[in-house]
Amino acid sequence: MAGVCLLGSLPARASARLQTWQFDTGQNRLIFTTESGVQPQVSLLTNPHQLVIDLPGIASDETLGNQIIGGPVQAVRVTQANARTTRMVLDLSPDYTLDPKQVKVWGMTNQQWVVQLPSATQADASNSAFPNSTLTIPDLSKAIASRPLTAVGTEPMPPLISRNQVTTAAVRATATVLRGVQTTAEGFFIPTAGAAPQVHVYRTRDANQARQIVIDLLDAAIAPGLVAEALPQGRYGISRWSLTQFATAPPAIRVTLTLDGHSPDWQITPLASGGVWVTPIGMAPSQIAAPATTVVLPVINAVAPPPVNQTVAPPAVATPVPQPTVTPYSPSRGQVLVMLDPGHGGVDPGAVGIGGLQEKGVVLAVAQYTAAALQAQGIAVQMTRQSDQTVDLQPRATMAETARATVFVSIHANAVNMQRPEVNGLETYYYSDSGQVLATALQRQVLSTMAMNDRGVRQARFLVLRRTSMPAALIEIGFVTGATDAPKLRDPRWQAQMGQAIAQGIVNYLSGRP
Numbered sequence: 001m002a003g004v005c006l007l008g009s010l011p012a013r014a015s016a017r018l019q020t021w022q023f024d025t026g027q028n029r030l031i032f033t034t035e036s037g038v039q040p041q042v043s044l045l046t047n048p049h050q051l052v053i054d055l056p057g058i059a060s061d062e063t064l065g066n067q068i069i070g071g072p073v074q075a076v077r078v079t080q081a082n083a084r085t086t087r088m089v090l091d092l093s094p095d096y097t098l099d100p101k102q103v104k105v106w107g108m109t110n111q112q113w114v115v116q117l118p119s120a121t122q123a124d125a126s127n128s129a130f131p132n133s134t135l136t137i138p139d140l141s142k143a144i145a146s147r148p149l150t151a152v153g154t155e156p157m158p159p160l161i162s163r164n165q166v167t168t169a170a171v172r173a174t175a176t177v178l179r180g181v182q183t184t185a186e187g188f189f190i191p192t193a194g195a196a197p198q199v200h201v202y203r204t205r206d207a208n209q210a211r212q213i214v215i216d217l218l219d220a221a222i223a224p225g226l227v228a229e230a231l232p233q234g235r236y237g238i239s240r241w242s243l244t245q246f247a248t249a250p251p252a253i254r255v256t257l258t259l260d261g262h263s264p265d266w267q268i269t270p271l272a273s274g275g276v277w278v279t280p281i282g283m284a285p286s287q288i289a290a291p292a293t294t295v296v297l298p299v300i301n302a303v304a305p306p307p308v309n310q311t312v313a314p315p316a317v318a319t320p321v322p323q324p325t326v327t328p329y330s331p332s333r334g335q336v337l338v339m340l341d342p343g344h345g346g347v348d349p350g351a352v353g354i355g356g357l358q359e360k361g362v363v364l365a366v367a368q369y370t371a372a373a374l375q376a377q378g379i380a381v382q383m384t385r386q387s388d389q390t391v392d393l394q395p396r397a398t399m400a401e402t403a404r405a406t407v408f409v410s411i412h413a414n415a416v417n418m419q420r421p422e423v424n425g426l427e428t429y430y431y432s433d434s435g436q437v438l439a440t441a442l443q444r445q446v447l448s449t450m451a452m453n454d455r456g457v458r459q460a461r462f463l464v465l466r467r468t469s470m471p472a473a474l475i476e477i478g479f480v481t482g483a484t485d486a487p488k489l490r491d492p493r494w495q496a497q498m499g500q501a502i503a504q505g506i507v508n509y510l511s512g513r514p
């Protein structure tokens with residue numbers, strides 16, 4: 001019994017690893033990449049003078065080693081804080097007086113993070129601004145030294161809450177129903193049901209002089225059940241979405257977009273087939289800068305490292321966009337819309353394979369690369385999910401039907417028994433005759449680009465293929481349980497290549513190329 005209790009108390013080991021890290025002395029910043037998504041936890045120590053970054057769920061790689069830097073940051077050391085946490089320690093120079101408010105942390109993706117420190121000159125300037133202040137870092141450390149370490153902290157970060165707003169009102173039946181707002185590789189899409197929306201657009205500013213775009217939809221109603229949390233959160237320079245129902249005659253909806261300082265102007269395009277495109281003017285969505293987030297770090301006066309549960313909330317994560325290598329699509333694209341369907345998500349991880357590799361994360365990354373490559377060719381793209389969210393099967397098909405997509409491509413990863421690692425390869429499925437042509441184009445293109453075992457094109461009765469009226473295919477991009485496929489599936493470079501290969505297969509189909 002004692003042995004069982006002891007073993008049961010051991011923490012599970014982390015499966016994902018710290019892949020790379022680099023300290024840029026010119027910019028005084030640390031950049032690191034992990035195998036899977038992570039939320040860094042950052043703390044500042046005064047004795048010894050260190051900045052500590054904990055990576056929960058990440059194992060350290062002994063081959064990465066430590067590095068002597070010199071200057072404000074004297075060295076960077078990588079250690080294993082416990083079985084499930086990698087700790088990166090930046091040893092700071094004793095005369096480098098660091099104000100915690102000057103440290104900025106942001107994610108270029110959920111796997112690649114930047115920790116930006118001020119230069120020695122900036123740090124000195126900040127501290128010399130208050131030469132007579134008694135509230136120095138040592139004084140603050142003494143003030144909080146009596147508190148238990150688990151409770152140390154100046155002002156805790158507030159929880160992330162939605163700044164969006166949905167205001168409803170009882171209205172009569174309308175010609176158009178607004179179903180929500182979707183984030184796409186092109187910008188945003190506002191899907192509607194019923195008649196084509198009647199749209200009026202205005203540009204104004206709020207009381208704080210923030211730019212706003214107002215979209216009025218006439219004879220329209222907000223779909224029941226639509227809540228603020230379902231609207232995009234801080235994407236592409238739009239800091240806030242507000243949907244307000246007016247019980248006028250006829251009823252109307254006012255959609256207000258509040259822009260941050262990084263946002264360009266936006267073009268509003270109603271579609272005769274239903275829905276409204278909201279696309280940036282003069283740049284791709286991926287080029288819209290996300291502001292760095294300044295975090296307030298807890299200051300700890302203790303020789304021991306900080307507890308691993310000290311958390312600094314990370315900022316919004318940007319979506320990685322590769323440089324596409326897709327052959328240009330030449331015919332007119334006026335009504336072409338590709339619906340990409342990354343399988344599973346949210347509470348459904350999909351197949352789980354070697355090393356805990358989850359299907360849902362792999363296929364979302366590949367779909368994002370596919371979307372970016374298509375969008376770079378001017379092809380409109382929508383996705384059934386933009387993040388790790390739960391979406392049932394029927395709503396995926398319904399999204400494609402509502403948007404009147406030209407083609408529907410569902411992206412999955414395969415699995416068999418974990419005792420069969422020799423099973424590897426690519427499979428593509430279809431249901432209808434038109435789907436067979438699309439599936440064949442995808443299979444051929446991927447096999448001509450990627451070194452994979454050909455497991456063929458097959459007919460199947462998957463719901464998303466049966467319930468979609470446009471040409472539809474479901475591609476299984478490899479086996480998470482396969483000894484050959486699994487390492488590739490978790491490699492971001494391979495994911496980018498697969499995404500571009502799928503995009504080229506779609507372009508081949510749309511262009512009528514074999």
